Amino acid sequence: MEATVIPLPLPALPEGWEAENNFKAIGKITQEGATQRTLEPVGPYFLAHARRARHKRTFSEDDRIQAQERAKKVEDNDEGEISEPEDAMMLQRDAKDWKSQDHYKVLGLSKYRHKATEEQIKRAHRKKVLKHHPDKKAAAGRADDDNFFKCIQKATEVLLDPTKRRQFDSVDEEADVEPPTKKQLVKGNFYKLWSHVFKSEARFSKEHPVPTFGDDKSTKEDVENFYNFWYNFDSWRSFEYLDEDVPDDNENRDQKRHMERKNANARKKKKAEDNTRLRKLLDDCSAGDERIKRFRQEASAAKNKKRFEREAAEKQAAEDARLKKEAEEKAAKEAEEKAKTDREANKKAKDAAKNAVKKNKRVLRGSIKDANYFAEGDASAATIDSVLGDVELVQANIDPDEIAALAAKLNGLTVAGEIKGVWKEEVERLVAAGKLKEGEGKSLVA
Amino acid sequence: MSDSGAKSGPEPSERTTIGITFGNSNSSIAYLVDDKPEVIANEDGDRQIPTILSYVDGEEYYGQQAKNFLVRNPQNTVAYFRDFLGKEFKAIDPTHNHASSHPQESGETVSFTIKDKAGEEEAASTLAVSEVATRYLRRLVSAATEYLGKKVTSAVITIPTNFNDKQKAALVAAAAAADLEVLQLISEPVAAVLAYDARPEAKIEDKVIVVAELGGTRSDVAVVASRGGMYTVLATVHDYEFAGVALDKVLMDHFAKDFMKKNSGAADPRENARNLAKLRLEAEATKRALSLGANASFSVESLADGIDFASTINRLRYETIARAVFEGLNRLVESAVKKAGLDVLDVDEVILSGGTSHTPRIAANLGNIFPQKTRILAPATDVTAINPSELQARGAALQASLIQDYEAEDIDQSTHAAVTTVPHVANAIGVISLNEAGEEVFVPVVQPETAVPARRTVHVSAPNGGDVLIKVVEGNTHIKVTKPEPKVKEDESKAAKVEDADDSDEDDSDFSDEEEEEEKREKVWKIGSTLAEAALKGVKKGGKVEVSITVGSDLSVIVTAREVGGKGGVRGTLTSA
Numbered sequence A: 001m002e003a004t005v006i007p008l009p010l011p012a013l014p015e016g017w018e019a020e021n022n023f024k025a026i027g028k029i030t031q032e033g034a035t036q037r038t039l040e041p042v043g044p045y046f047l048a049h050a051r052r053a054r055h056k057r058t059f060s061e062d063d064r065i066q067a068q069e070r071a072k073k074v075e076d077n078d079e080g081e082i083s084e085p086e087d088a089m090m091l092q093r094d095a096k097d098w099k100s101q102d103h104y105k106v107l108g109l110s111k112y113r114h115k116a117t118e119e120q121i122k123r124a125h126r127k128k129v130l131k132h133h134p135d136k137k138a139a140a141g142r143a144d145d146d147n148f149f150k151c152i153q154k155a156t157e158v159l160l161d162p163t164k165r166r167q168f169d170s171v172d173e174e175a176d177v178e179p180p181t182k183k184q185l186v187k188g189n190f191y192k193l194w195s196h197v198f199k200s201e202a203r204f205s206k207e208h209p210v211p212t213f214g215d216d217k218s219t220k221e222d223v224e225n226f227y228n229f230w231y232n233f234d235s236w237r238s239f240e241y242l243d244e245d246v247p248d249d250n251e252n253r254d255q256k257r258h259m260e261r262k263n264a265n266a267r268k269k270k271k272a273e274d275n276t277r278l279r280k281l282l283d284d285c286s287a288g289d290e291r292i293k294r295f296r297q298e299a300s301a302a303k304n305k306k307r308f309e310r311e312a313a314e315k316q317a318a319e320d321a322r323l324k325k326e327a328e329e330k331a332a333k334e335a336e337e338k339a340k341t342d343r344e345a346n347k348k349a350k351d352a353a354k355n356a357v358k359k360n361k362r363v364l365r366g367s368i369k370d371a372n373y374f375a376e377g378d379a380s381a382a383t384i385d386s387v388l389g390d391v392e393l394v395q396a397n398i399d400p401d402e403i404a405a406l407a408a409k410l411n412g413l414t415v416a417g418e419i420k421g422v423w424k425e426e427v428e429r430l431v432a433a434g435k436l437k438e439g440e441g442k443s444l445v446a
Numbered sequence B: 001m002s003d004s005g006a007k008s009g010p011e012p013s014e015r016t017t018i019g020i021t022f023g024n025s026n027s028s029i030a031y032l033v034d035d036k037p038e039v040i041a042n043e044d045g046d047r048q049i050p051t052i053l054s055y056v057d058g059e060e061y062y063g064q065q066a067k068n069f070l071v072r073n074p075q076n077t078v079a080y081f082r083d084f085l086g087k088e089f090k091a092i093d094p095t096h097n098h099a100s101s102h103p104q105e106s107g108e109t110v111s112f113t114i115k116d117k118a119g120e121e122e123a124a125s126t127l128a129v130s131e132v133a134t135r136y137l138r139r140l141v142s143a144a145t146e147y148l149g150k151k152v153t154s155a156v157i158t159i160p161t162n163f164n165d166k167q168k169a170a171l172v173a174a175a176a177a178a179d180l181e182v183l184q185l186i187s188e189p190v191a192a193v194l195a196y197d198a199r200p201e202a203k204i205e206d207k208v209i210v211v212a213e214l215g216g217t218r219s220d221v222a223v224v225a226s227r228g229g230m231y232t233v234l235a236t237v238h239d240y241e242f243a244g245v246a247l248d249k250v251l252m253d254h255f256a257k258d259f260m261k262k263n264s265g266a267a268d269p270r271e272n273a274r275n276l277a278k279l280r281l282e283a284e285a286t287k288r289a290l291s292l293g294a295n296a297s298f299s300v301e302s303l304a305d306g307i308d309f310a311s312t313i314n315r316l317r318y319e320t321i322a323r324a325v326f327e328g329l330n331r332l333v334e335s336a337v338k339k340a341g342l343d344v345l346d347v348d349e350v351i352l353s354g355g356t357s358h359t360p361r362i363a364a365n366l367g368n369i370f371p372q373k374t375r376i377l378a379p380a381t382d383v384t385a386i387n388p389s390e391l392q393a394r395g396a397a398l399q400a401s402l403i404q405d406y407e408a409e410d411i412d413q414s415t416h417a418a419v420t421t422v423p424h425v426a427n428a429i430g431v432i433s434l435n436e437a438g439e440e441v442f443v444p445v446v447q448p449e450t451a452v453p454a455r456r457t458v459h460v461s462a463p464n465g466g467d468v469l470i471k472v473v474e475g476n477t478h479i480k481v482t483k484p485e486p487k488v489k490e491d492e493s494k495a496a497k498v499e500d501a502d503d504s505d506e507d508d509s510d511f512s513d514e515e516e517e518e519e520k521r522e523k524v525w526k527i528g529s530t531l532a533e534a535a536l537k538g539v540k541k542g543g544k545v546e547v548s549i550t551v552g553s554d555l556s557v558i559v560t561a562r563e564v565g566g567k568g569g570v571r572g573t574l575t576s577a
C-alpha cells in the first residue's frame, strides 16, 4: 500500500528529551488488544499472505481445528434458541380471527413480546415456517390445513411492520404488569413491585432513556426526576388496533364515514382513559412512596435547622455588636479621662515649676537681701535698685533649672562674701556663655 | 476443497476455469478475458440465468425457458432449490416452491418428484436435490464450454456466508457429479468486494465496506473490513422476508386489485395457480422495468376468466406501495453495522449486489442512512458502479484465475484455518500530530481490525523542520453527538389539527416531526495509551517524515522514522506482551 500523506505537523521535540538511540519503548500491544478472526481466503493479497504464512510448511488437521476454534464466530447458529411449546388451542385458531390472536405467542416469542428484536422475529418466523408450511404437511400426508400457517403469516406481517407492531404492542395486555395490590405491598417489596410496573409502562415512551424507579437508596434528585418524567409522560400508545372494521366497498359511503368517526372517537376516548390510568398509577405509587415522605421530612428538618441557625447567628451578631459598642464607649471614656488627668498633672507640674521658680527667685532675692545688697552699712535705694535690677536680669536670662541650681547654691548661705562669690561666679558663667553681655550684672560682680 | 473428499481433479495445466454464482433465483457464469472478468451469456442470451429446470415430454429446459414453464408446467419444474442442498427436510423453507414442484422428505435429504421422461406411461422420477443441482450445473458448464470453445473443467463458486460444512460438501459433490472441479467456494459478499478491488483504477486502501446482497428470496448483509487488500468479515445478517419476491408480491397485489376494480365481478387472479403464475411473471418484469424508467406497463393475456389485462404504474406509486419492504431493508443494513460494533460513520463504502440492488429507491434510501462521504455503489447512485447482478460471478472468475495454477492440495493448505485465522488488532495504532489549534490529535496509521502481520507507512509533514517527536500511541474512535437547540414545539396547533381531522393522518405529522430535529454526529479519534516515543533530529525546513509501523504476528511492533529523501533515521522495537 502507498504511504498516506498527513498534512498535520509533528510536534517539536520537547526540551530535555533524551533517549538512547533516540527511541523510548513505553508500552506494548497486549493479547487483549487483538481478536482472532478469520481472513477470507480470497484475492491476490490474501494469497501472498498465505504464501508467507505457509513458507513451505503444511498444516495438520489438528492445526486446522485449533485455529478454527480460536476464531471469533461471525455466523450465529440458525437452529435452536427460540423454543416454546405450542398449545393445541392455539394451533386450532382460525386465521380470520387474527385480530384477537397473540402474535408473539403464535411465533413462540411469548416471553420476549415488545422486547423481541426484529432478528428474533424473523428467526422465529422462519422456524415456524419450517415446521408448519402447508406443503410440508401435505408432504407428510396430512390434510392440507393451512390455518395455523396463515396465523403465522399474519403474526409476522404485523410484527415486522413497525407501525402495525406498535399498534399491536399498544394493546398487548400480556405485556402489562398490574400495579401491586395492598396485600402484596404489605409484604414489603414496594420498590421491586412498582419497578416492574414502570418498566412495563416504559415501553410506550417516546423518549429514551426512561428513568427507572430505583429503590430506597435513590437520591432525591433521581426520585424527583422519575416522577417528573412520568407525570409528563410522552406516550406513543394508540388504540387503532381495536378499531371496528370499516366496510371496504364503495356503496356504503355514509356508513363508512360513520364507522370512521366512531373509531376515531373511540381511540381518543381510550387514549384519554389511558392517560388517566397512568396518572392514577403515579398518584397511588407516590402516595405510598416512603422516599417522598422521607425527603419531605428531611427537607423540613433541614429548613428548621436553617432557621435555628439563622436566628442563632442573628443573636450572636447582635451580641457581638453590643459588646463591640460597649468596648468602644469604654475605650473612649478612658481616653478622655486619661487626657484630663494628664492635663491636670501637667498644670500641677507647671504650677509647681512656677512656684519653685517663684520660691527660688525669692531665695535669690533673699540672698541679696541677706548679703545686704552687697553694701557696707545701709544700702542706698539706688544700690538696692541696681542690685535687684541685675538680679532680675540674671533671672531673666537663665531657665528655671539654672534658677533652681543657683538657689540651691545660695540656700543656707548667710555670709555676704560667700553669697557674693556665688553670684559673681554665676554672672561670670553667664557672660562666658554669652548669655550676658560684658558689663551687665556688674553690680553683682564688683 | 478437501472438505468434499473429491480430490481427483484435473492437473492444473489441463484446467479451464470459470467463476460461477449459483443463486436460488438466478445463476451466472464468468470468465477472464484479458484479465478482465466477463459474465457470459448463455445460448438464450441471458447473463442472469434463472436457477430453474423444467421437463416437458422428456426434454430438459433450464434458465429463462424453464422459468416460462412455471405457467403451463409447474409440477415438472424445479425452482428455488439451492438452499436445500445439504439440508434435511425439516430444516427447509418450502415457501417459494409452492408454485412449482414441491420438495419432499427423502431420508436425510430433500427430493422433488417430476416426470422427466417422455411418454405417458413413464413413471415420475424422484430426484434428490443434489441430482437437481448436478443437472443444473451441467447446463451452466455446457453453456460456458460452448461459449469458450473448450471444455470447462473447474470453477470457483460463490456461496452465502452462512453455508455450513454440510451444505458446502453437498454443493462440491453435486458439482463433482457434473464433472466440475470446485477449486474453491468463496463467500458472496467477498466476491463482490474483489470484483470492485480488481478494477485497474482501484486503489488498495484500508476501509470498511458493507455489502448488501439483495436477491430474490433472501437478503444478506455483511460488514467487511478491507485491510491492505485482505478481507475480514466482521458481522453478517440474513433475512428471508425483505427481498425481491416481496417486491413482486407488492406489485402482484396491486395489479390483482386493479384488475378486479376494472373488471367488476371478475375472479381474483391470485386464487388460481395458473393465473397467479402469470401475474407473478409479469409483476417481476414490471418491477425490473421500474428500475430503469419512471413508468412501466403491465400486461397479461387472459389474466383471469379469460380477460386480458393491461395497466401501467409509475415509479412513485410503486415506491409508495413497496415502502414497508424498502424500510425493512434499511433496518437490515443498519442492524448489520450495529452487530459489527460499528457506526454508520465508520463505513466507507456500501456495495449493493444482487438483482434487487438495481432498484433506485433502495440505493437512495441507503444513501440517506449513511453519511455523505460514504460511497453507495449501485447503478442509481454511482455511474461507475458495476452491474450488481454481475458482481459475484466476476469475483468468482477473478479468484478462479488467481488459483487455477495451484495444485488442489495447495489450495486446500492455503485456505485452511491455520492460515486464515490470525490476530486482528482491536485498536488503531498511530502517531500524534498537531491540529490547526496546536492541539495533539491522533492520526491512525494501522486501522483497527487489521490482520497481523501488517505494515503501514505514512508521511507526516514537519514544516518547521528541526527536532521532531514521533509519539506512537493506540487510538480509538467514539461518536460525538451534538444535539440541536431544542425548538419550541408547535404541539398545540398540531394537536388541534389532528382532532379536527376525521381521517387519521397522524402518521404524517409524526413523520415530519422526526425529520426536523437532526443532531450532528461525528467520528472522533481518542488518544489511547502510549506505545513509544522517537526523536528525529535536524529535519529540513518544510521536510516530511516517513513513519512506518510494523505489527508482527506475535503483536510485537517495529517503529521506524526517517526524513523523506534523507539518510539515517530511528528504529525501535516493542516486544509483544
Ligand SMILES: Nc1ncnc2c1ncn2[C@@H]1O[C@H](COP(=O)(O)OP(=O)(O)OP(=O)(O)O)[C@@H](O)[C@H]1O
Residues within 6 Å of the ligand: B022, B023, B024, B025, B026, B027, B048, B214, B215, B216, B217, B218, B219, B243, B244, B245, B284, B287, B288, B289, B291, B353, B354, B355, B356, B357, B358, B359, B389
Ligand atoms: N433490474 C432489476 N430491478 C429490480 N429487481 C431486479 C432487477 N433485476 C433482477 N431483479 C430481482 O432480483 C432478484 C434476483 O436476484 P439475484 O439474481 O441476485 O438472485 P439470487 O441471488 O439467486 O437470489 P436468492 O436470494 O433467491 O438466492 C429477483 O427478485 C429479480 O426480480
Ligand SMILES: [Mg+2]
Residues within 6 Å of the ligand: B023, B024, B213, B214, B215, B216, B354
Ligand atoms: Mg444472492
